[in-house]
Amino acid sequence: MIAAVRHPVFVGAVAAIVAACAGLLLAAGAGTSPAVAVDALVEGMTGTPYAIGSSLNTAAVLALIAAGFTVAYRAGLVNVGGEGQLCVGGVTGAAAGLALPQGVPGWIGVPVVLIAGFAGGAAWASIAGLLKAKRGTSEVITTLLLNFVGAGVLALAVHEEALLRQPVTSAETLPQSAPLPPGARLPLIGSIESPATLIVVLAVAAALIVALVLRHTPTGLRLTAVGHSPAASARLGLGVARLEVGGLAVAGGLAGAAGACLVATAPYVLAEHFSSGYGFTGLVVGLLARGSLTAVLAIALLFGLLTNGGINLQLAAGVPAASVQVVQSLLVLLIAASMIWTRKGAR
Amino acid sequence: MIALEIAGLSKTYGSVRALDGVDLTVEAGTVHCVLGENGAGKSTLCHAVGGSLTPSAGSMSLFGTRYAPRRPKEAIAAGVAMVHQHFSLVSTLTVAENLRLLRVGGLAARLERLADRYGLAVPLDETVGDLPLGVRQRVEIVKALLREPRLLVLDEPTGVLGPAEVDALLTTCRRIADDGGAVVLVTHKLGEVARVADVATVLRGGKVAGSGLTDLSADNLIPLMIGRPADDLAPVLAGTLGLSEVVVRDERAIDQAPVLSLRDISVTRPGGGYLLENVDLDIAPGEIVGVAGVEGNGQTELIHVLSGALVPDAGTVELAGEDLTRATPARRTAAGLGVVPEDRHHEGCVPELDVATNLYLGRLGEYRRFHVLLDKKAMRSAATAVIEKHGISAPGPAAPMSALSGGNQQKVVLARELALDPLVCLAAAQPTRGLDVGAVDAVLGRIRAAAAAGAAVLVVSSELGELLALCDRVVVAYRGKLSEAIVAAAPGAHDKIAHLMIGATA
The missing domain is CATH 3.40.50.300 (P-loop containing nucleotide triphosphate hydrolases)
Incomplete structure (x- = not known):
């Protein structure tokens, strides 16, 4: 009986109900009846092809970051630097895309942007990885602090004409890059009314490949061993430093690729706040999924839906979108707190 | 009352x-x-x-x-x-x-x-x-x-x-x-x-x-x-149990040239002083050398220098003519140096992973399907054979290490190190700690068999009786230095070593 009550799925469901009730209370506080609020939320999540498409795009960005987080986490490393890696990946992706000629075909342009984004994010994360492997510096601290540096790199790139800023023609020229050439933009998938792009396919593919590598290859098992016991892994001849740097580089690479995808999605420019905190939300998705790639996809989808539903909640029902963030945060707190409880039950 | x-x-x-x-x-x-x-x-x-x-x-x-x-x-x-x-x-x-x-x-x-x-x-x-x-x-x-x-x-x-x-x-x-x-x-x-x-x-x-x-x-x-x-009770077990009367191993003539040589090894303590000071040690093929001593006198560091977890500040480690002082653990394994670490749970194995993985973690490349995937089935059937051969009591090759008793975990670690081919040298730290009598018997038997097959063996133990029964020669670690070797079969060896252990000159 008690074992059933402590089951993670049950706990998750209770947490979701509690968080949803809190959300409805907040909506009521903003003067909106629960029925209207729920209607607006659902409308924003899945009400139109546009809503579905943008929810999927958001979910895909989160899933890419969370899949990377899971790789590093398997090696015992907590990557808190998704946001910075995403910014740097956006910068390198944009730089590569803008360097291409206007008439570049899509089968060259898109991979170039994605690979450049991956490389940028991977290099950014490798700084923390090398510091960890060579000097033992905590990756939690270094990746966290590199977020701010990454955001600075982004700001510099879009403000300096010598870097990526579009040619300044008047005082009103925005600090952002010129639009990417058409061949470097992510193609839409599905219907013309839906903004869903190739990133959705990429995210699902990335989750599948990560799951396969972690579960069924020697590399996955080595990462797991390093995550459990670096000392024993070193004794047994594994390249612990290489695996740690590699794990963190893949995490950064996937976040960087997500950044490049964001730049290659409408309006196809690199702007200072193109991320809107995806790096941190992706980290939360990764933490909640606790190593399961199925959970990564499911939670990323839930968060993607909630984010877009929240925007519509504000537009249609007049409830501040921040109330959805409150619900998300509450969900995280409840699940994190219940982990202690479920673990106690298992003992 | x-x-x-x-x-x-x-x-x-x-x-x-x-x-x-x-x-x-x-x-x-x-x-x-x-x-x-x-x-x-x-x-x-x-x-x-x-x-x-x-x-x-x-x-x-x-x-x-x-x-x-x-x-x-x-x-x-x-x-x-x-x-x-x-x-x-x-x-x-x-x-x-x-x-x-x-x-x-x-x-x-x-x-x-x-x-x-x-x-x-x-x-x-x-x-x-x-x-x-x-x-x-x-x-x-x-x-x-x-x-x-x-x-x-x-x-x-x-x-x-x-x-x-x-x-x-x-x-x-x-x-x-x-x-x-x-x-x-x-x-x-x-x-x-x-x-x-x-x-x-x-x-x-x-x-x-x-x-x-x-x-x-x-x-x-x-x-x-x-x-x-x-x-x-085998005589060596009597040693482990702390009985006073110990039957020592017969003295044997070791006439081969040493295969493992430590020369002038020093490891300095972070705050000054030495953890190991000018340590010299030679072991010939087939010979078992014991390191006695109260814990914390440099034995841990000595094993770490051998396993590659610690690079000494001075001195060299040579195995069969090859300088391994700065070699990676993988290189040492390839050279035929097997190490049974002191702390089973920390260095010896990954308790959360299964028995098969713990046996073959360093050799995963040998178990592949389609070049990239891991062949778990082949790995597990190889592990099953090892489990049977070494009399390891485990629910199966897919059971996590942590489900095994201490003695069986140690048998897994030992089986892995003994599987090196060729096994030139085996260094075992506290190999019988925490084991029950049956497991002690099995572990010591394996170590003896390895020596009989021509490996140079170094055993670190705080059980003096066990060392006397197992080893040809015993050196004593005291404050980072190793004493002269004492022939285990020599009369009065026990008292002499006991004195050296507390720093008194014999």
Whole structure:
């Protein structure tokens, strides 16, 4: 009986109900009846092809970051630097895309942007990885602090004409890059009314490949061993430093690729706040999924839906979108707190 | 007067019965020894008395009143003091500061009383980290006695002590008992029991195998401990159990040139001084060399220098002519150097992963399908063969290491290191620690067989008897230096080594 009550799925469901009730209370506080609020939320999540498409795009960005987080986490490393890696990946992706000629075909342009984004994010994360492997510096601290540096790199790139800023023609020229050439933009998938792009396919593919590598290859098992016991892994001849740097580089690479995808999605420019905190939300998705790639996809989808539903909640029902963030945060707190409880039950 | 009475105490973990209906009666004014092999339930019993675990069934009473502590704090409040094998002192603080952490009033007066009554003086102003282990143990006992407990429980207190320090500890136990206190001494060393105990209780497999014993001779106790007559006991096991009479291995002539050579190895301590100082060591093929010594005299660092976990500040490690001083662990393995680390759970294996992975983690490249995927099936069937060959008792190759007993974990680690081809040298640190008699026998047999097959073997152990029975030569580690080699079969070797262990010149 008690074992059933402590089951993670049950706990998750209770947490979701509690968080949803809190959300409805907040909506009521903003003067909106629960029925209207729920209607607006659902409308924003899945009400139109546009809503579905943008929810999927958001979910895909989160899933890419969370899949990377899971790789590093398997090696015992907590990557808190998704946001910075995403910014740097956006910068390198944009730089590569803008360097291409206007008439570049899509089968060259898109991979170039994605690979450049991956490389940028991977290099950014490798700084923390090398510091960890060579000097033992905590990756939690270094990746966290590199977020701010990454955001600075982004700001510099879009403000300096010598870097990526579009040619300044008047005082009103925005600090952002010129639009990417058409061949470097992510193609839409599905219907013309839906903004869903190739990133959705990429995210699902990335989750599948990560799951396969972690579960069924020697590399996955080595990462797991390093995550459990670096000392024993070193004794047994594994390249612990290489695996740690590699794990963190893949995490950064996937976040960087997500950044490049964001730049290659409408309006196809690199702007200072193109991320809107995806790096941190992706980290939360990764933490909640606790190593399961199925959970990564499911939670990323839930968060993607909630984010877009929240925007519509504000537009249609007049409830501040921040109330959805409150619900998300509450969900995280409840699940994190219940982990202690479920673990106690298992003992 | 009955100090502690335990009736029908049981503790189950899942399907495992760690304690099964244990009865125990401890009289005030006596030293009561609780004996048993590793895994007999001694530690579980200690934890139950100390309040750090709740028994599944049974009752306890302390001086006639019901006693059911739910946490250590309640045990302390009831007047029970525990001294565990691992010290609970803050090593960066001084002794006085450590004692003040207890927040007992009138510290100076209490300390004076302890010094008067039991001769337990401690250096109050010294930092704990700088003290020898024997003195730290004394501080630990003073700490336990400060609250003037009615019952003192010592869990394997002599594991890390040298012979002289053990003597002092046993004398203290005797004095506390003579003074009217009740002392429970938990141990697996028969030699100590005979010297200090009034009464003994023997545990085997979680049950009481003998209680109220006053005939404390080894002949009487061994069959109760291991469940078979003492004559069966291999001489080396007698060494492990701390019996005084040890049969040493016959002296053999080693005429081959050394294959493992350590030259002038030094490792400096971060705060100055040496962890290892100018260590030289040569081992020939087929030879077993033991490193004796009280723990913490450089043995750990010596093994780390061999395993590659530590690069020495000076000196060279050569195996069959190849310089391995700075080689990676993988390179060492390829050169035929097998290492059984001291700390099984930290370095020896990954407890969360399965047996097959622990056997083949360094050789995953050999188990592939379609070039990229891991062939778990092939790996597991290879592991099954190893499990059978080495008599490892495991639910299967896919069972996590942590599901195995300590002895079987050690067999897995040893099987992995012995599988090197060729095995040129095997270095084993504390290979029998925490193992029951059967496993000790198997592990030592494997080590001997490796030497017979031509490997140079280095064994680090704090069990002197075990080393004498196993090794050709024994060197003693003391404060980072190694003594001259002593031939194990030479007359008086035991006394000579025991002296060297505490730093006295023989």
